[in-house]
Amino acid sequence: MGWYRPQSVEEAIKILEEKSPKIVCGGTDLFVQLTTRQTEFSQSDHWLDIQNLSELKKIERTDEGIEVGAAVTAAEIWQSPVLQPLPALQKAARVVGGWQIQNRASIGGNIANASPAGDMIVPLAAYQARIKIASPNGVRILPFDEIITGPKKTQLAQNEMILSVLIPKESLGVPQTFLRHDQRGGTDISLVSVAALVKGTTSKIELAQIAIGAAHYKPMVLKDLTDRLDGTLTTDQLDRIAEWYAENCQPISDIRASAEYRRAMVKVFVKKAITEVLSLNESL
Numbered sequence: 001m002g003w004y005r006p007q008s009v010e011e012a013i014k015i016l017e018e019k020s021p022k023i024v025c026g027g028t029d030l031f032v033q034l035t036t037r038q039t040e041f042s043q044s045d046h047w048l049d050i051q052n053l054s055e056l057k058k059i060e061r062t063d064e065g066i067e068v069g070a071a072v073t074a075a076e077i078w079q080s081p082v083l084q085p086l087p088a089l090q091k092a093a094r095v096v097g098g099w100q101i102q103n104r105a106s107i108g109g110n111i112a113n114a115s116p117a118g119d120m121i122v123p124l125a126a127y128q129a130r131i132k133i134a135s136p137n138g139v140r141i142l143p144f145d146e147i148i149t150g151p152k153k154t155q156l157a158q159n160e161m162i163l164s165v166l167i168p169k170e171s172l173g174v175p176q177t178f179l180r181h182d183q184r185g186g187t188d189i190s191l192v193s194v195a196a197l198v199k200g201t202t203s204k205i206e207l208a209q210i211a212i213g214a215a216h217y218k219p220m221v222l223k224d225l226t227d228r229l230d231g232t233l234t235t236d237q238l239d240r241i242a243e244w245y246a247e248n249c250q251p252i253s254d255i256r257a258s259a260e261y262r263r264a265m266v267k268v269f270v271k272k273a274i275t276e277v278l279s280l281n282e283s284l
Ligand SMILES: Cc1cc2nc3c(=O)[nH]c(=O)nc-3n(C[C@H](O)[C@H](O)[C@H](O)COP(=O)(O)OP(=O)(O)OC[C@H]3O[C@@H](n4cnc5c(N)ncnc54)[C@H](O)[C@@H]3O)c2cc1C
Pocket: 022, 023, 024, 025, 026, 027, 028, 029, 030, 031, 032, 050, 070, 071, 095, 096, 097, 098, 101, 104, 105, 106, 107, 108, 109, 110, 111, 112, 113, 117, 118, 119, 120, 156, 160, 161, 162, 163, 187, 188, 189, 190
């Protein structure tokens, strides 16, 4: 077994190529899965610890929007002044576990773990973010919508590492929210969540992007919602949007809630989120 702490992305990629290690960042998912035997491991496994890799810790404003490094933690996200134009992401980061978890849980880990109940991934879907991925073959950029392929499954290859998340400038400063329905706050995970971005008023909608979480194998987005609305948002349309999400999502029944309950809550929370953001628009 080897525990590797690279000093640069270049070194990390070399280790990925030569040792085929398991990537570990905050370890808040991985080590729970190891102790509960959800992930196979052997004494001879190698580990690539990227938690303190400075290249993955940056939060930067760019010409295209904001780039958030994969090792940036939930606590760093909700406390970052650079990320203030993205309050839905900051609200999602603020509800990830409790303080201890927020200080370790990385945004890259939230994506790569691909839990249907993941919180930070929901606003990323609503923003139509892109994911920058590196491997010994080079760097590729993937639309967020394509990375998660099933519950806890991604299309990341064994030798690939998420470098950062690219959030487009069109999402910055747009009135937005993130709502999470859970039973016990910081000690619980999401039953249903919604990230909503809406720019404009009910008679003049300029942008509408909504993602729901914990009710489908990945955050679910109604594509081209802005175009479908054709400039306005009536009460009927609001009902139809909420119904579309409730009808098309595929929630599971588990110890926390039944699929029927989750579906019903999707309808309630989509309407609640859109209404909340419209009231933010009115106060601008
Ligand atoms: C008590 C508790 C409460 C929690 N509550 C919540 C919650 O409310 N909401 C929520 O969303 N999550 C919650 N989680 C889950 C977890 O904290 C998050 O998913 C977190 O973002 C994972 O990040 P990490 O850095 O700890 O990932 P790790 O555990 O280090 O890694 C998780 C997976 O991602 C892979 N990985 C990590 N970084 C990369 C990378 N850069 N490139 C490629 N692969 C990578 C690892 O190999 C592993 O498979 C909770 C966990 C615990 C233990």
